[in-house]
Amino acid sequence: MMKEFKILLSAILVFLLSIVSLTPVDASSATTYTVTRDRKGFFVVTQDAYLPDQTILNLGLDSPEDLHLDKDDLLYIADTGNQRIVVYDPSIGEVVREITYAEFVSPRGIFITEDDELYVADSAAEAIFRFQLDGTFLEKFTKPDSVSLEVTTFNPKKVAVDNQDNMYIVAEGVFDGIIQMSSSGEFLGYFATNKVVLTPTQRFQNLIFSDRQLEQLSDRNPISFTNVYVDQNGIKYSTSIGENISNVQKHNTNGSSSIDTNYNVDLGLIDVYTDQYGIIYAANEAGLIMIFTADGSFIFAFGADEASEDVSGLYSELNSIAIDSDGRIWTLDGNKAFIQSYTPTDYSQEIYTALTYYQDGQYAAAVESWEEVLKLNQLSVLAHNEIGRNLFSQGEYAESLTHFELSGNRWMYSEAYWEVRNVAIQQNLPYVLIGVIVFTVVWIVVKQTNKHYQYLATPTAKLKKVAAIKPIDDVLYTFNFFKHPLDSFYYVKRNKRGSYFGATVLFLLFFVVYLNYTMNKGFIFQFVEAADMDLGAIIIGFFALFVLFILSNYLVTSINDGEGTVGEIYKGVMYSLMPLTIAYTIVWFLSYYVTFNEVIILQIVVWAGLGGTGTLLFLAVQELHNYTIRETIKSYLLTILFMLIAGVLFAFIQIMGDQLIQFIIGLFGEAFRSVFN
């Protein structure tokens, strides 16, 4: 389920990157839409979360590459092209000072620690420099002397420093991971590594290629890290570029990620920053700014690139992102060398407040706060989901159900429903038990007394008479297949039992049950909502499959010594459907009362139904055509092959037919124009 959501999400992200660079026409000063996801995982435009604020162009920057804020909200900008660090005070709008150092060649990454020290990563100088915030030089770290660091040159690109002054370095050409260096400059090892994910082709190449051939292949390196960040609590974050990985990682102490932001798409994220509440902000070069909760669930995204137009909030190449203590976002465009800030709207601030309440365990306050969010955006999935979680944490399970349903969170809905159902079971169990006991006693009494007095004889006889009426008997005949499948098919073949009428009734019954099963299960198991289904396609597909199977099987068997006729195959198939009909009915009913915890019950029922119908279908072909097992298997394989060919043929005819119609329309149109002009 999570996976489906992610695939959807990834599709939408691509969509977002390419299309949502429109300038809205409303009165808002926002220049890009803010998007969030709806309950089905699709992206929808929501209220503006941030409004563009200042655009600072006049700092004389030359291809700046990094941006960081200190505790006093001063901006530190790595002005890479001019080999300096610019310190800018946005509150007075002036450059406060410049930090230069003789050994700077290309300062590309900066970081400011909790105890106010500035670290600068300079890839061309092959060193990390440590300064005081006023620019006093403290220390220089060069390539650590360690055999296990297998690089010839040391080109640090980005740096972050934890509370013990350990450095985490992203360096060019290092694919093994983030380099971890102690405060004395020793190499401690690779902090986090990204796994090489081989495609099936690459696995095959590994198997058959020689070493020399393998060397010639490019792109076999693991996904590389693009940035690293350490928050005030010493938690490390990183971004990496590559498909099928977590693009933003929040690292545990062992280097693995505690959040999962793998959307099966390369988001191209190049920078990550957090605010004091642990909200994660990440950005990519195209100007997309994505915001995640502290546990990695997506909140919203905004921003876009528009290289040709100078609109504030659009980028030619976003290089860095930082958040100040007021929650404002500061971004840096490296190509056009400007700084852009955004102020949060009430909408986003309310969301952050509510998230903080949940983290602090103030569930009631969080619910209130989320309800404020709902007033701004009634359909906010995040708000409903979080209200549900807060209510769940408070033990208000029944109330949380609606919110989980509105947010489409099936897993939590299932958890909450388990609790609700448990209470219901506890309350009603005595009555159920009494009912069962009373029923059993009555049953036994009736059975015993009936032996003596035979008072049930007349109704039973009447029922039997009704069941023996030909059309009804034809339908009920399907139950004979459960115990004596082979004999029953034999009687169908010899026209002794069963009829077209009975078979058709069973077929329509199965159709109704199937539709009900597909579209009308309980929320937890109805993964695709009925409103999103194409009813016409389901119906046509359903009937087409059966017609195609019966015809193909007849055509295949008639040239392979099969004895069955089309009518017999039709009857045989329809009389085989009862196990699945029963299974689908049971699953449909249970799906309202079962949670993910007991999903095995539904699976067993469906397996049994499929197994039953499958066995009957197999025996039907075997018996009706008087085949051996081997011949039956062969006949099935041929039938499936024939069905595939027929399917391709139909698709072909449809496409060609469309072309033909287009052609005729065009021809007549031309003729009309020639005649009437």
Add this chain to the structure above:
Amino acid sequence: MQTTLNKQNVGDYERISKRRDKISTFLLLLPYVLLFSTFIIIPILVSGALSFSYFNLIEAPRLADLFGFYNYVILVTQDENFLRYVIPNTIKYSFIVGPGGYILSFIMAWMLSQIQATPRKWISLAMYTPSMVGGVFITVVWRTMFSGDTSGYINAILLSNDIIDEAIQFLQDPAYLLNIMILVSLWSSMGIGFLAMLAGLLNVDKTLYEAALVDGIKNRFQEIIYITIPQMKPQMLFGAVMAIVGAFNSGYIGVALSGQNPTPQYSGQLIINHMEDFGFIRYEMGYAAAISVVLLLIVFMFSRVAYALFGDKG
């Protein structure tokens, strides 16, 4: 005179022989009745009685609350582990291992019945061994196979082929344990039911097959459906009952594999483990007895299903 005497004599004789019959019946039944009641009936009755009590092996049992039904009420309302893990686990385990093992036993027995006597003897012995040596064997073989460190066979194979990049804790990870238990149980499911079915298969009258061949039976499959299975219904029933009992009572596998009871996060907890957990670890004998009564009822219910399917009436 003569006749009356004779009649009297005959009557006396009949009376005496009837009495002797009764005595001999009694004597013949006595050992069985004694043993059966001592080791089966009385324990069942005692555990049934204990299930209505609080009993911790130290103090004398005393009647539980709610007219003694307290343990049962708690079981179905308050015991969250039972409702959340034990029942779904038991359903999954027994519904796969029961019918799966049964079908597997039949197929194996049938295949063995088709080959010569000497290899059959040895192969059937080999197949019966796992269920005979039980827990010890499982612990040795399968714990080595699924060992959670890099030297475990499965982990080593997966690691050397780059399919995974760190060893999987198969036996401690809740995601795997139950499935491994099912696999191991299926592997060791050729038990006494398998031997019975093999014997049944070998005793089917060969002339019936010849007669059927004359009547137009075409293949082995039809032979099985029309002759073999109807001919060995008693063995099929026996095998089915043994499979059901086995499926519900083979809880030791989870504990043997993971090395702990309760199993990690209750992932492999079956009713029988739950019962042992309460009975022999927590010493809540009354509660454990209630669980065992519930288990007895479940096994009884499914045995009835087996009788309905394979019994003489069907």
